[in-house]
Amino acid sequence: MPTSSENGDVVAICCEGVGKRYRIGQQERYRTLRDALTEMARAPFRWLAPSEQSTVGVAARNPELWALKDLSFEVKHGEVLGIIGRNGSGKSTLLKILSRITKPSKGMARIRGRVGTLLEVGAGFHPELTGRENIFLNGAILGMTRREIERKFDEIIEFSECGRLLDTPMKHYSSGMYVRLAFAVAANLETEILLVDEVLAVGDAAFQKKCLGKIGDAASQGRTVLFVSHNMLAVDSLCTRAICLHEGRVVLEGPPGLVTSRYLQTWLPTFKEVVHDDINAAPGNEIIRLHRACIRPQSGSSTDRITVRTPLVVEFQYWKLAAHTSLDLAAEVFNEHGVNVFTAAKIAEPPAPAGLLRSSFTVPGDLMNNGTYRIHLTVLLGGLTEVAYWEDVIAFEVHDAASELRGFYHDHWPGVVRPNLNWNTELIDSTVPVLEACRI
Amino acid sequence: MTALSALPHVPQVGTVIIRGEDSSWSLQPRELWRHRELLYFLTWRDIKVRYKQTVLGLAWAVIQPLAIALTLSLFLGNLVRVPSEGLPYPLFAYSAMVIWQLFANALTESSNSLLANERLITKVYFPRLIAPLSSVLASLIDFAISLLVLAFFLIYYRIVPTERIVTLPLVALLAVLIALGVGLWLAALNVKYRDVRYVVGFLVQFWFLASPIAYPASVVPERWRVWYGLNPMVGVVEGFRWTLRGTGAAPLSLLAISACVAMAILIGGTYYFRRTEDTFADFI
Numbered sequence: 001m002p003t004s005s006e007n008g009d010v011v012a013i014c015c016e017g018v019g020k021r022y023r024i025g026q027q028e029r030y031r032t033l034r035d036a037l038t039e040m041a042r043a044p045f046r047w048l049a050p051s052e053q054s055t056v057g058v059a060a061r062n063p064e065l066w067a068l069k070d071l072s073f074e075v076k077h078g079e080v081l082g083i084i085g086r087n088g089s090g091k092s093t094l095l096k097i098l099s100r101i102t103k104p105s106k107g108m109a110r111i112r113g114r115v116g117t118l119l120e121v122g123a124g125f126h127p128e129l130t131g132r133e134n135i136f137l138n139g140a141i142l143g144m145t146r147r148e149i150e151r152k153f154d155e156i157i158e159f160s161e162c163g164r165l166l167d168t169p170m171k172h173y174s175s176g177m178y179v180r181l182a183f184a185v186a187a188n189l190e191t192e193i194l195l196v197d198e199v200l201a202v203g204d205a206a207f208q209k210k211c212l213g214k215i216g217d218a219a220s221q222g223r224t225v226l227f228v229s230h231n232m233l234a235v236d237s238l239c240t241r242a243i244c245l246h247e248g249r250v251v252l253e254g255p256p257g258l259v260t261s262r263y264l265q266t267w268l269p270t271f272k273e274v275v276h277d278d279i280n281a282a283p284g285n286e287i288i289r290l291h292r293a294c295i296r297p298q299s300g301s302s303t304d305r306i307t308v309r310t311p312l313v314v315e316f317q318y319w320k321l322a323a324h325t326s327l328d329l330a331a332e333v334f335n336e337h338g339v340n341v342f343t344a345a346k347i348a349e350p351p352a353p354a355g356l357l358r359s360s361f362t363v364p365g366d367l368m369n370n371g372t373y374r375i376h377l378t379v380l381l382g383g384l385t386e387v388a389y390w391e392d393v394i395a396f397e398v399h400d401a402a403s404e405l406r407g408f409y410h411d412h413w414p415g416v417v418r419p420n421l422n423w424n425t426e427l428i429d430s431t432v433p434v435l436e437a438c439r440i
Numbered sequence: 441m442t443a444l445s446a447l448p449h450v451p452q453v454g455t456v457i458i459r460g461e462d463s464s465w466s467l468q469p470r471e472l473w474r475h476r477e478l479l480y481f482l483t484w485r486d487i488k489v490r491y492k493q494t495v496l497g498l499a500w501a502v503i504q505p506l507a508i509a510l511t512l513s514l515f516l517g518n519l520v521r522v523p524s525e526g527l528p529y530p531l532f533a534y535s536a537m538v539i540w541q542l543f544a545n546a547l548t549e550s551s552n553s554l555l556a557n558e559r560l561i562t563k564v565y566f567p568r569l570i571a572p573l574s575s576v577l578a579s580l581i582d583f584a585i586s587l588l589v590l591a592f593f594l595i596y597y598r599i600v601p602t603e604r605i606v607t608l609p610l611v612a613l614l615a616v617l618i619a620l621g622v623g624l625w626l627a628a629l630n631v632k633y634r635d636v637r638y639v640v641g642f643l644v645q646f647w648f649l650a651s652p653i654a655y656p657a658s659v660v661p662e663r664w665r666v667w668y669g670l671n672p673m674v675g676v677v678e679g680f681r682w683t684l685r686g687t688g689a690a691p692l693s694l695l696a697i698s699a700c701v702a703m704a705i706l707i708g709g710t711y712y713f714r715r716t717e718d719t720f721a722d723f724i
Contacts, residue, residue: 022722096721097458098458099564099565100456100458100565101561101562101563101564101565101721102718102719102721102722103458103459103460103718103719104458104459104460105460106460107459107460108457108458108459108460109457109458109459110455110456110457110458111455111456111457111458112454112455112456115456115565117563117564117565119563119564120559120563123559123560123563123564124557124559124560124564126485126489128488128489128492128493129485129488129489133485133488136481137481137482137484137485140477140478140480140481140482141478141481141560141564141566142564143478145477146477
């Protein structure tokens with residue numbers, strides 16, 4: 001990296017063999033005192049010690065789960081590290097440990113510099129307090145001093161765009177204003193290290209962009225940022241390096257582009273056809289159960305290769321168990337960057353009889369770009385009530401077609417979709433001066 | 441490119457080491473000091489929010505002890521004729537209620553402080569001791585208001601406090617420390633065992649009856665007095681009345697026992713709290 005100077009070699013965060021163990025059921029509420037009393041009777045005074053030292057007997061009854069396993073990595077000062085991974089891979093636990101919200105069960109982490117944690121916008125906002133009061137409260141919670149907040153106050157107001165409502169209790173704010181004010185405070189946190197969870201980027205697209213922009217600013221000011229995200233585009237564009245976690249370990253590490261693309265290839269399974277034969281075990285409920293979901297070329301089977309030119313059929317077979325109702329289906333198609341390319345919805349149709357039904361739609365050829373896609377399916381009852389929501393019902397890959405379409409180009413074709421559009425060129429006036437030197 | 445010119449100073453701040461077996465006896469005075477502004481803001485929030493959307497607002501701080509004191513005066517003072525050691529019974533009961541209410545509020549609020557700040561605990565780091573501390577500090581406001589009403593009582597009964605009154609803050613401090621000590625135990629236990637919230641209400645009622653609020657400690661036979669004094673609130677309530685009264689000897693032995701018991705509870709509570717605070721975010 002050209003930016004690495006003598007400063008770049010200072011380690012800001014260093015994790016050595018960090019592990020975090022949860023007991024299954026540890027996060028369940030309402031552990032009864034009776035349980036504890038029986039344990040206590042078995043091993044007097046053991047309950048005074050932290051849970052780690054609990055008896056073997058307890059551990060056997062409560063199997064443990066390692067959210068993080070022997071995690072080691074370093075982050076240099078000024079780096080922006082993207083952390084990706086599937087749900088439950090340990091990303092959030094890692095941020096919680098680094099921000100000292102919870103302690104590791106094993107190993108240690110060394111952090112050099114003041115840490116700002118943005119795991120949630122508006123932590124500690126109180127609806128009864130006014131916007132002004134909440135700015136000070138939230139600032140103090142995030143670790144700002146009163147003087148810092150006072151100095152930043154105007155900037156915060158400006159960024160939040162809710163100056164008018166400054167002295168109104170926040171319970172009268174719209175959710176959009178609430179988030180804007182919350183982020184405005186967080187954005188002005190001036191710590192050397194920022195730990196950011198992507199839940200931060202909430203709200204509409206414009207606001208998300210603003211938030212990501214602020215994170216980019218922090219990075220360009222040479223601060224160290226750890227950024228947990230599912231948004232591969234954001235990781236690619238903001239981060240200088242990325243790691244991918246899987247089951248509590250680092251499985252990939254390197255330049256963000258490389259890590260995100262390998263992550264998508266490796267961990268995104270491509271399921272073009274899914275079949276559930278047992279009506280009682282199939283996903284669903286007493287209203288609908290999914291029998292089969294598949295995607296195939298219009299003239300072929302689901303094992304055939306799909307290219308950008310292939311017309312596709314997306315088909316769902318399901319048991320409709322409730323008579324006299326109409327079920328609406330909405331299939332949302334997402335690309336590998338998490339962009340919702342389009343949604344195909346079957347709505348407002350007359351009620352169908354109960355039984356095994358087949359619903360399908362066709363995607364024309366020359367529409368989808370090459371890449372990996374996933375489909376989420378939502379089932380609505382009477383157009384209003386969500387009956388079922390299945391994420392990643394099917395996933396598939398669209399391959400590049402033969403190269404004749406693209407002329408000299410043989411790299412990724414830019415754009416979310418890739419329709420085959422014809423340019424039309426005609427001569428309308430030939431009486432223009434022609435530069436001899438430029439004639440090819 | 442741009443990053444080169446913008447490279448900031450290398451932070452000269454200390455290195456924080458995060459590891460599992462870090463719990464200690466230490467109160468982390470440095471950490472607490474660094475977060476003093478958070479303590480201030482949380483206390484301020486608790487005070488501001490407490491009486492929002494109530495019609496009577498801060499008057500509630502007075503209504504509760506006053507109503508109980510009047511009820512006690514009617515039944516125990518007038519009908520049962522419980523002795524009140526030279527003070528008019530209403531003053532005798534109300535003064536006890538003032539210090540009792542400080543204790544009971546501080547205890548209840550601090551026991552509940554971690555659950556009340558659940559979102560903060562799972563999303564932000566701060567020394568967890570800040571939460572019960574701010575609850576205890578916030579309950580001092582109610583105390584101040586009910587003290588004002590106590591002043592009216594003194595004027596009404598034409599009682600001029602002697603120089604003893606200067607020890608009143610010390611007695612109040614003792615009440616706060618006992619409440620904090622018990623509150624730390626209960627707050628930490630409350631994270632894991634939600635039974636605590638039922639225990640707190642019961643405990644406060646039970647403790648009320650076991651303390652010399654409606655009756656003087658002198659009704660307890662001499663030979664039981666020391667055992668009775670193991671309830672640290674006995675010394676506090678008797679001591680508090682003594683600071684207002686012009687006569688009688690100071691309940692020094694009761695106060696001494698009370699202070700010792702208070703220290704034991706506080707040290708134990710702090711230790712248990714610190715030992716378990718690492719897992720608060722996991723269990724809450």
